[in-house]
Amino acid sequence: MEPERFTSNTTKAIVSQFVGFLLDSYDLTMILSIAPILAKVLLPPESALLATFNIILSYSLTIIFRPLGSAIFGNLGDRIGRRADLIITVLGLGLASALTSALPTYAQVGILSFILFVLVRIIVGIFAGGEYAAGHPFAMEWTPYKWRGLVSGIVQGGFSFGAGLAALVEAAFIGIYGVSGVESFAWRYVFLTALAPAVIALAVRLTMSETPVFEDVKKKNLIRKTPFLDLFRKPYRRDFFQVMLYMTGMFFFAYSLFAFVPAILEDKPSVFSIGTAEQVYYYGTYAAFAGAVIFGALSQYIGRRRLTIMWAIATFIISIPVYYLLFHSASIGNYVFASIASIIIGIITQGPWGIIPIYLSERFKASMRSSGVGFGYSSGIFIGGWFSVYVPLMHNYLFKAIDTPTNIWFSTAVLLMIGAVLVGIGQYLGPETLGTKLVEEVQKV
Structure with a gap:
């Protein structure tokens, strides 16, 4: 049965997924927002923009492994339950993220440092893919119907909040140790801080109960032998590919903020220091959190599909x-207008993510929900995850005259426009899910 009111288990489920998703974003943002510093630590000397692209490319390579994690842990979540799955994933994600702090530098072992960095990113990606496969359904299956939109926005907003928290922590480390200090040794301390949210999430999850919706699946004997493979069989195959198209556009939305706003703010002709650029950037990430919460809440009244199409x-x-x-303000050192631009970008790119936990949960039956939510979410990576290739290609071959030789503002704007088209079409091809029951009924023969 679906819960009809808030309980302590509902609160725990929300906190669990908020912190778990915060940890995922916290780790990713560290890579992206201090890419210039990591480039100096892990790679040989070369042009600043090219080195930054190499770090961002390594990030893309690692998130390509998220679908593997979603397939493994999504299938497991539909077989053994959401709770047990979540305990495994948060342990793996937290420890792998912290392991980054132990990596040797390029000065110590040469290019092996970068190879080890990519391997650790792959491990992080696998566990992160499993984190939302079970985590989003867990939070939604404990949430009463009338609160689904708002809670969905809060849970998804954990990603933006984590990005903002990471940027704030990095700015603090730069303020304390200076850029040279972070490059020399303090970057290790930055990654060690990821253990804090992992411990919090684990502590909460150890006290949680399995969702009533999954208990209902077991009671009705609806557990599937191969829930992940069932996604690609009729009649669910069309649903999956519609979700994949939609999520591809959503990943373009996401990384128009997380991957390239820091680069626009930090690369010439921007006159901002790295510390100032971090401050401007985290305004956008906190605005993104607000956008996700507001969007999720509005979808409970306007509808998931209609609101998303208008937004796109x-x-x-x-x-x-x-x-x-954003670009012009950074070029002339106008902190106020750069911050306003960052806030607007945060809201428009991350607001639509506020419905993802509930929209994907409503799109797939309870007996295959972890697989559907996890792999459906991750499926956007197959095309959308190569943003670190698309933007440099557009910059070097199409828009270099509009961009500058060292900045990619226009190419990033085009990436977001492409994302808007894909998101709009993807939602148009799918149904309105508002009002869908999360429990699964036994089909009558």
């Missing part, structure tokens, strides 16, 4: 103007 159209229209505002 608006995003397509304002992409170039808002990225130009």
Whole structure:
């Protein structure tokens, strides 16, 4: 049965997934926002922009392994339950993220340092893919119907909050040790801080109960032998590919903020220091958290599909103007207008993510929900995850005259416009899910 009111288990489920998703983003943001520093630590000397692209490319290579984690742990979540799955994933994610702090530098072992960095990122990616496969359904299956949109936004907002927290922590370390100190040794301390949210999430999850929806699946004997493979069989195959198209656009949305706003703020002709750029960036990530919560709450009244399509159209229209505002403000050192641009970008790119936990949970039956949510979420990576290739290609071959030789603002704006088109079409091809029951009924023969 679905819960009809908030209980302590509902609160625990929300906190668990918020902190778990925060940890995922916290780790990823560390890589992206201090990419110039990591490039100096892990790679041989070369142009600053090229070195930064190499770090971002390694990030893309690692997130490609998230679907593998979603397949493994999503299938497990549908077989043994969401709770046990989540305990395994948060342990793996927290320890692997902290392991980054133990990596040798390029000065110590040469290019092996970068190879080891990529291997650790792969491990992180596998556990992160499993984290939302079981975590999103767990939170949604404990949430009463009328609160689903708001809770979905809060849970998904954990990602943006984690990004903002990571940027804030990194700015603090730079403020304390200076850029040279972070490059020399303090970057290790930055990654060790990932253990804190992992311990919190683990402590909460050890006290949780399995969801009533999954207990209902077991009671009705609906557990599937191969829930992951069932995604690609009729009649579910079309649903999966519709979700994949939609999520591809959503990943373009996400990394238009997380991957490239720091680069726009830090690379010439920007006159901001790394510390100032971090401050401007984390304004955008906190605005992203607010956008996700507001979007999720509104979807409970307007509808998931209708709201997303309207948002996609608006995003397509304002992409170039808002990225130009960010670029131009950074070029002349206007902190206020750069912050405004960062806030707007945070809201427009991350707001639609507020419905992802509930939308994907409503799109797949309870007996295959972890597999569907996890792999459906991750499926956007297959095409969307190569943003670190698309933007340099656009920059070098299409828009270099509009960008500058050292900045990629216009190419990033185009990436967001492409994402808006894919998101709009993806939602248009799917049904409205508002009102869908999360329990699964036994089919009558």
